[in-house]
Amino acid sequence: MAEEVKKSRPAPDPNSAKFKLGQIAAKAYSDAMEAKKRGEKIGWCASNFPVEIPATLGLYVCYPENQAAGIAARGGGERMCNVSEGDGYSNDICAYARISLAYAKLKEAPEQDMPMPDFMLCCNNICNCMIKWYENIAKELNIPMIMIDIPFNPDYEVSDAETEYIKAQFWDAIHQLEEITGKKWTDEQFKKVMEYSGRASRAWIEATSQAKYVPSPFNGFDLLNHMAVMVTARGTAQAGDAMETLLKEYIDNHEKGVSTFRAEEKYRIMFEGIACWPWLRVTSTGLKSRGINMVTTIYADAFGFIYDDFDGMCRAYANVPNCMNLEHSRDKRVKLCRENHVEGLLVHTNRSCKLWSGFMPEMSRQIGEACGIPVTSFDGDQADPRNFSEAQYDTRVQGLMEIMEANKGGNE
Amino acid sequence: MKGKELLAQLHEAASSPKKQLEKYLAQGKKVVAVAPVYTPNEIIHSMGLVPMGVWGADVEINEAKKYFPAFICSIMQTALELGIKGEYDGVSAIVIPSLCDSLKCLGQNWKYAVKNIPFIPMTYPQNRKPDYGKKFTKAGYARVISDLTIATGAQFSEFALAESIKVYNEHNAVMREFAEIAADADITAAARNDVFKSAWFMLPEEHTAIVKKLNEALKAGPKAKGKLRVLVTGILADSPSLLKIFDENGVKVVFDDVAHESRQYRTDVPDMENPVDAMAQKFADMGNCTLLYDPDKNRVDYIVEQAKAHKADGVIVLMTKFCDPEEFDYVPIKRACAAAGLKHLNIEVDRQMVNYQQAATMVQAFKEMF
Known part of the structure; x- marks a missing residue:
């Protein structure tokens, strides 16, 4: 057998954008892991949930969609989907959701681990599928779900009525999170x-x-x-x-x-x-x-x-x-x-x-x-x-x- | 009139919506199509318009394929197909809510695929219970009213709405009573469905009058005996072939959690000073539905409770293919049924189904489990 020749990759430049961006993405997971170990309450968060809310409150959150993409990119998508399908979830359901539901059950994935949640932060401005997905995990894990409903806008501009509805929910979400985590919002x-x-x-x-x-x-x-x-x-x-x-x-x-x-x-x-x-x-x-x-x-x-x-x-x-x-x-x-x-x-x-x-x-x-x-x-x-x-x-x-x-x- | 004749009348309306549409148009009325699952029909009715349900049909999909990918449910696909093919011609507008992702897409596609029937969006809040949610529901109603006026010239008045609410609340009560009477009466699954389906194609006051008489006739009639009692849950349960399989196998529907059927009639508009506030309160009060935010999964408990209350032997889930909200709910339903000692059967249904042999085998096998 021929000796395997490994190409040595040049060390990444710590000042490059690629390195910095990679570090931020990786650190988001490790920070949340450490926070969880310290006993802080952490959340699972929908990708287009207003990150300003957990960021202002100083909360650590993880993103199941990001995790599912990572698991899929590293070859674990089919394995995780099979777990959910084995539980009765249809293979017609969004694969991110199937991977996430599987992770909520298994609580580990070699491709990308993340800490288990103490609360769910849902926002349906990307799809209503998010609602059902998060409902199921919140119920299964018996944890609170915070839901910001941003309805599909049939009009070109966002109406005042919609802005007002969203704003009221943002404040509601902030107050719920303050209660759950004990952290405080400051302007x-x-x-x-x-x-x-x-x-x-x-x-x-x-x-x-x-x-x-x-x-x-x-x-x-x-x-x-x-x-x-x-x-x-x-x-x-x-x-x-x-x-x-x-x-x-x-x-x-x-x-x-x-x-x-x-x-x-x-x-x-x-x-x-x-x-x-x-x-x-x-x-x-x-x-x-x-x-x-x-x-x-x-x-x-x-x-x-x-x-x-x-x-x-x-x-x-x-x-x-x-x-x-x-x-x-x-x-x-x-x-x-x-x-x-x-x-x-x-x-x-x-x-x-x-x-x-x-x-x-x-x-x-x-x-x-x-x-x-x-x-x-x-x-x-x-x-x-x-x-x-x-x-x-x-x-x-x-x-x-x-x-x-x-x-x-x-x-x- | 005997029960059989009343059922024949409802069967006729359920199986020929086009005829119903033509009848109302001939009477000089304007008809507004309403898409699944919830729309403010009381408002439409109060403006002197006839709301008629659009839940697709068991037809082949050709034209709609230009707009929808294959993995959108066949209710949306066939509703659009019928629209494109002119089956709804004569209708003044269509109200489409955005309660699921596929419904959002139906509205957008409708604008370009069926240009002769204006699309009126109804945007409901998912956080429907807090005051800010109710306020947003009212903003949705205001939009519908304004668009209906533009499309039909009809005017809105709170007085007329208050009157229509009474008509709808009475219809709700009569339909709820029917569901209870039908649990024990000697009525086939197909005939039971006709009662619910016909409601989508008739003015509520007309439908109420017939169902009231039917309820009396059923109460006085014979009771069903020796049947397998089931609760049926799902979006739609109107396939004649499937209902025939139920009837041939002695499967009796004793209650339903079907969006097209009983889910429509559970919640009345409360008595409040302002009828628009009352309409928003009705939506806030609604629940136990896969399309309405339900963090506690109350729908799952509701199914088990209702199955027990109606002495159901088991639960049949009619899973509309590609309906992801229902597919998400299936797993908790399955688990809750198992925990409650209720056997369940999951049958995938589709408006494109031609061969029902597999469903027949599943129903036969299910029956043998008891």
Whole structure:
């Protein structure tokens, strides 16, 4: 047997954005673990729950969606889904939820552990599936559930009635958490958190907008990893610092004419939907090998939580993807496509996400028409590896590439 | 009129909604379609409009595939399909609530797929019990009223609403009474469903009048004997093929927790000074439903309690395929049934089902367990 030759990886630069962002994401788990050991009460938190609330109160929370994505990316998705399905959960249910329900039962996963919760923080601005998922865990573990209901907005703007409803719930949630944890809300601390969140958000938006340059100074798949920090830690000073480092790197890349997209950028697409975490490498390679750079996703816009006051924060949480009507959702994507010189749209029809996929055919048709770009979809899943076909993906991406090539005049 | 004739009348209405629509239109009335699961029908009725239920149908899906991926439930898919194909032509508007993710998508798709029937959103709060929740419910009603006026020209008045609330509360009471009488009366599962289904296609006052007489006839009639008594739970239980399997196997529905059936009639509008406040209070009072925030999982306890109260031998879960809220609730229901010593059966149902052989085998096997 030939001796295994291991490539030694260069030590990561502790001043790089990648290192800093990785540290923040990892630290979120270890901090929560340590807090739990100290006897502090910790929560499980929905990804678009207003992080400003636990951050201001100084609470440690973990994000089951983030954990499920991590477990799926590291190959544990099917195993965990099987556990939930064995308990009677249908395989039609969101795979993040199935993984999370399995974790709530097993209380361990080698791919990504996190402490068991003392309370659940739910917000349904991404989907109503969250409600049922968190209800079941709260009931099973006999812990309190705090529910912030941000209804799907059928209108373009957030109404005053909705803002008022959200605001009342935010205060209700704050008071419930004060009671559960004994921690206190202060306006001074909220101001700080708001500033941190604004700083991180501005840097994130600015960094992702660097894809306006051709070629783009970054590979859009980077965003799928970096956004974890925007989800979980944007209310911290560290997140702002790391995002500003990221922005600086992207500006430097552009000036030096380099990119984290390690291939010649022949085509530029927008990727629509959550990543196929179990097939990240395959989906990434399928694009890179053809010189297709995914230059933008709705995440570039989604985590720009910039607001000036408490009311503004309430409205911001109603203006997240999956909470906006078709027209508003479409216009945000059209803007991203235009600003980033997108030549094609690749849509992930995500078996786990009814809301994200349920009006996507019509919306993507409208985006394609508005931008004059081809649209292709493929079937996949954010965390259950069984719902993806590499062959279908390859064929669809090839087809998209050929149309983009024809549009450039290459096939004439 | 005898019970049989009354049931035939309701069967006719349940199986020919188009005819009912044409009848109301011919009378010069305006009809408003209402999508699952809850809509403020009292308000629609009070404006002189006829609310008619839109729960899809057992039809093939073609056109709706352009809008929905395959993994959206067939109730949404077929409702959209029928809309696209013109089955609802003549309807003035459709009210679609956003109580589940698929309903949110139905509303968005409707705007582009069925352009001749305006979409009116009804946004309910999940935190419906606190005062701020009730206030938001009222904002949702105000939106519906305003959109209905634009779509139909009809005007709203609190006085008329108060009158409609009385009509609906009476209908609720009559339907609740029917469910209780039907638990022991000699009535088939198919006929029981006709009573509930027809309610979606008739004015409540007309339906109340018939069901009142039916209740009297059933009370005086023979009782069912030697049947397997079950509580049925789910979103929808209107498949003729499936109900036939129940009837052929001596399975008697003694109570239901079906969204299309009894869940509609559990909660009355309370007597309050302002009828709009009373409507919001009704929504706040509602519960035991998978689509309404239920952190204590009261629905699960409710199913077990009702099964016991109605002397059910077991519980049949009719699981609408791709209905994730119901799929989440299934596991706690299953566990609660086991803890209470109630046998249960889970049958996946779909408006696209053609072959019911598997369901028949499951029902036969379930019966043999007793």
